[in-house]
Amino acid sequence: MTDAVSMNIQTIPLDWYLLVAAVLFTIGVVGVVTRRNAIIIFMAIEMMLNAVNLVLISFAQFLGDITGQIFVLFVMAIAAGEAAIGLAIVLALFRNKRTVYVDEVNVLKW
Amino acid sequence: MPLHVALFLLFGIGAIATAIGTVTRRNPVAAAVNLIAHFFMLAGLYLTLQAQFLAVLQILVYAGAIMVLVVFVIMLLNLGNEEALREQFTLRKVLGVVLAAIFLLQIGVLVNARPTGALYQSPQAAALGTAESIGRALFTQYLFPFEAISLLLLAALVGAIILAKRKVE
Known part of the structure; x- marks a missing residue:
């Protein structure tokens, strides 16, 4: 039963996954460049990380190599750490400047 | 349309649509909800790739843990809608979209430069995606990186507490 299902699923070509991942990454780039809210910029970064994860899993499954999936596991751990640190920075920023809009933060722009 | 193509299109188009929703919503909570839906769509895509363990992990770690943290911070800061961008920022917006379009074009060219249309999932793909x-x-080949990542998570934990706690007098 599982064999029939997996034979079917296997017939979607690699290019389709790569193009979906490319579009998702680009949407993430647009989010980072155009938004002002630090939290939404942060969510767009997560989206870019996920697009890369999709590419890694695709190649792992198409080449039959486990390494890509292990990489995804590490990327997830980094993303979790990044989430904790990034949101802590946003909190500290809000406490000091009363804003989360990145264009209103210019203490380092002299 | 065969079922597997329909599933791929459902999750792929769903992922792109929710991603667009995330970067265009003015309300941060609406953006976060879109992102949660996006993570579920990606988990579906992982399932079509037969990576079932990572699909479950995607929902547990991203939709479960990370997004709870994000929504918690949004609620904590009590953020309203992002007010309309000022005049100088529309230029930045247009420029950003143009640059991103060029970037997408570059990736498209690279993907098409070496067509992999004939490459399909390897026969042992289903066995690769299991937790086993x-x-x-x-725990064998990648044991050292695994231990290193646990150290990194500890450092992130300590750093987050130090950053987020109020200043000591």
């Missing part, structure tokens, strides 16, 4: 095979690789 990932655990086996993680």
